[in-house]
Amino acid sequence: MTISPDVAAESTRTPRTQRLRHYxxxxxxxxxxxxxxNPWMDTSTPVDARLALAQWENLRDTYVRLGHTVDLVAPVAGLPDMVYAANAGLIINGTAVVAQFKHAERYGESVAYAAWMAERGHDPVATRHVNEGQGDLLVVGSMILAGTGFRTHPHAHAEIADLTGMPVISLELVDPRFYHLDTALSVLDDSTIAYYPPAFTDHARAQLRRLxxxxxxxxxxxAYVLGLNAVSDGKHVVHPAQATGFAEQLYHAGFHPIGVDLSELLKGGGSVKCCTLEVFS
Incomplete structure (x- = not known):
């Protein structure tokens, strides 16, 4: 990537700070x-299980090299989408909200992740309405951005606000390719996001531009390679390797982009963030 001296100097004037995370x-x-x-899934396209595991292990190892803590949750046979751990729920402010999935194929994941939360000493609670965890519930500083339109029910947003004690900003998605908020928006630090405007309603875009x-x-x-399905520690941004334009934007903004290949897991409609549940202290 070629960066002009002026742009590089500008980046150094806005240094980004890493905060160690728990995933x-x-x-x-x-x-x-x-x-x-979801529109990414095609049952006629074979999955290379060995390659999928190798790509996932590289993502995990990347987090470890950056100094982050990574807990492993045991997979359960018959739950092929359990690898998308971000959808498991939301753990923050002493509250562990377990996902309530929209599709029956994923119901068993709620049971498995609730058991994991309980083993860690949490008392998992469920919402009455559909919520798909950090797929649609993204923490930005002291607020939660909450997606709706395809998966998480808008009524669940008020439940999340009550359970966490945090303000929740509802954002409606309109393009089925971006069925979860974390496919169209990435949290970079406590005050910075990246997003794909066409994935949202006019009202949602206006809210994002104001905030x-x-x-x-x-x-x-x-966006069409799920480039925004990324994970940031405030300085390093781990993102799908195919999103080269996004990587350059991140570099210009003072972040350190790290591309990883999760092409096999993209066949299920998920990438870096989908595979990563952040545990907030």
Whole structure:
């Protein structure tokens, strides 16, 4: 990547600070595409299980090299999407909210992740309405951005606000390719986001521009490879390797982009963030 001296100097004037994180991940031991519940899934496309595991292990090892804590959740046979740990729920402010999935194929994941939460000493609670965890519930500083339109029910947003004691900002998605908020928006630090405007309603875009006037707006080329399904520690941003334009935008903004290949797991409609549940202290 070629960066002009002026841009590089500008980046150094806005240094980013790493904060060590705590993640939970589930190995793709049973990952396959045996049903289709989002536009990315095609049951006629074979999955290379060995490659999927190797790519996932590289993602886990990347977090460890950066100094982060990674807990492993045991996979369960018959739950091929359990690798997408971000959907498991939301753990913050002493509250562990377990996911309530929309599709029956994923119901068993709620049971498995609730058991894991309980083993860690949490008292998992469920919402009455559909919520798909950090797929649609993204913490930005002292607020939660909450997606709706395809998976999480808007009524669950008020439940999440009551359970966590945090303000929740509802954002409606309109493009089925971006069925979860974490496919169209990435949290970079406590005050910075990146997002793909066409994935949202006019109202949602207006809210985002009001709350984050300096947000990074990505192009379709990067959004269509789920480039925004990324994980940031405030300085390093681990993102799908194919999102090269987004990587350059991150560099210009003072972040350190780290591309990883999760092409096999993309066959199920998920990438870096989908595989990563952040545990907030």
């Amino acid at each position: 939970a991940m589930t190995p793709p031991t049973y990952f396959t595409v045996e049903y289709a519940i 984050f006037p300096d947000a990074i707006e990505v192009a379709s080329t990067d």
